[in-house]
Amino acid sequence: MPRVIDHDERRRQIVAAARQLMEEGGLTAATMRAIASEAGFANGALKHYFDGKDAVILATFENVFAEMTERARPSDEVADPVEQLRAFMYAAFPLDERGIASARVLFALWEYSQTNAVLLERYLQQLRIWERELAERLIAVHGETPGDDLRAIVDEAVTMSIGANVVSVLLPEDVVIARYTRYVDDFVADFAVAPQGR
Amino acid sequence: MPRVIDHDERRRQIVAAARQLMEEGGLTAATMRAIASEAGFANGALKHYFDGKDAVILATFENVFAEMTERARPSDEVADPVEQLRAFMYAAFPLDERGIASARVLFALWEYSQTNAVLLERYLQQLRIWERELAERLIAVHGETPGDDLRAIVDEAVTMSIGANVVSVLLPEDVVIARYTRYVDDFVADFAVAPQGR
Numbered sequence: 410m411p412r413v414i415d416h417d418e419r420r421r422q423i424v425a426a427a428r429q430l431m432e433e434g435g436l437t438a439a440t441m442r443a444i445a446s447e448a449g450f451a452n453g454a455l456k457h458y459f460d461g462k463d464a465v466i467l468a469t470f471e472n473v474f475a476e477m478t479e480r481a482r483p484s485d486e487v488a489d490p491v492e493q494l495r496a497f498m499y500a501a502f503p504l505d506e507r508g509i510a511s512a513r514v515l516f517a518l519w520e521y522s523q524t525n526a527v528l529l530e531r532y533l534q535q536l537r538i539w540e541r542e543l544a545e546r547l548i549a550v551h552g553e554t555p556g557d558d559l560r561a562i563v564d565e566a567v568t569m570s571i572g573a574n575v576v577s578v579l580l581p582e583d584v585v586i587a588r589y590t591r592y593v594d595d596f597v598a599d600f601a602v603a604p605q606g607r
Numbered sequence: 608m609p610r611v612i613d614h615d616e617r618r619r620q621i622v623a624a625a626r627q628l629m630e631e632g633g634l635t636a637a638t639m640r641a642i643a644s645e646a647g648f649a650n651g652a653l654k655h656y657f658d659g660k661d662a663v664i665l666a667t668f669e670n671v672f673a674e675m676t677e678r679a680r681p682s683d684e685v686a687d688p689v690e691q692l693r694a695f696m697y698a699a700f701p702l703d704e705r706g707i708a709s710a711r712v713l714f715a716l717w718e719y720s721q722t723n724a725v726l727l728e729r730y731l732q733q734l735r736i737w738e739r740e741l742a743e744r745l746i747a748v749h750g751e752t753p754g755d756d757l758r759a760i761v762d763e764a765v766t767m768s769i770g771a772n773v774v775s776v777l778l779p780e781d782v783v784i785a786r787y788t789r790y791v792d793d794f795v796a797d798f799a800v801a802p803q804g805r
Contacts, residue, residue: 519773523714524632568771571769578721579720592763
């Protein structure tokens with residue numbers, strides 16, 4: 410009796426396989442052949458679900474974006490704006506095993522984005538969404554901040570988060586977690602006291 | 608009459624070719640075949656000068672490290688410790704066309720380092736040298752700073768510089784230069800006033 414697995418479920422399996430390969434071996438590990446094998450498909454079968462490798466890659470990054478957005482979302486139980494800001498920052502930094510695994514995928518994303526304009530545009534769109542959400546949480550903590558200062562603070566946080574993700578694939582996990590937990594906690598504490606003093 | 612070109616000069620040509628290819632096309636562009644072609648060698652001739660691709664890659668990054676170290680060195684004319692600190696930071700950030708071109712090579716370095724332990728160790732050694740130099744310049748500006756705070760400031764500057772290099776290959780050049788020139792100027796000004804207030 411044939412197993413019934415719908416089209417969307419198969420796409421999810423393929424994306425999960427691509428992501429797993431990128432987490433383990435970076436960009437070069439995620440060939441179409443390897444993705445098919447990891448997902449348990451015959452080589453060549455992926456074309457029934459994705460229109461080429463670029464489409465698999467884009468869907469994989471959509472999956473990462475969705476997960477990061479989900480992690481950064483404030484829980485309904487957390488009402489304190491400072492804790493909401495901290496939760497958002499924690500989600501953007503590689504502060505646990507899951508986050509460090511995602512860093513390798515982000516690394517592949519930046520690499521692809523250099524030569525794939527569609528993916529770059531999608532990533533920059535996502536960055537703008539996260540930047541706006543961060544700005545909203547900063548304002549919730551400290552009221553209106555002059556736009557120029559707010560922009561500089563958001564830019565710093567985003568750049569630090571990108572740098573921390575690179576560092577997380579190079580240095581030992583405990584060093585990475587200790588260093589960037591301290592950074593985020595200091596960032597949140599400093600901003601709560603004096604946003605323009607940074 | 609045969610041209611006399613010495614061994615070291617040919618190695619330099621090969622490294623320059625590898626670097627040029629990485630700047631233009633990232634990691635995947637720098638195949639041994641492409642490097643040989645760009646350097647004007649017959650395919651296969653590289654083996655007289657380098658013991659395999661890993662050796663070419665390592666020599667290419669040594670070249671980048673040497674250039675960055677050279678750019679960061681204080682000019683004899685600049686005596687003001689604040690300006691020496693600024694010069695060091697400027698050299699670490701992608702603030703001109705040259706720096707942005709180097710960012711693509713750094714990107715390739717981080718990618719290789721994930722799977723090449725020799726290169727990773729060499730890069731981490733270089734990072735420690737730069738971190739020590741930055742710490743010395745920070746101390747020159749503001750006298751002794753508690754070790755823990757100094758460490759956090761150095762870690763922040765290094766992480767920001769890595770993040771800025773990633774951003775520089777994704778966003779337009781003018782945005783990158785304006786954003787990180789402001790960051791570095793603010794960093795230097797803030798530190799000169801109150802190192803522990805950050």
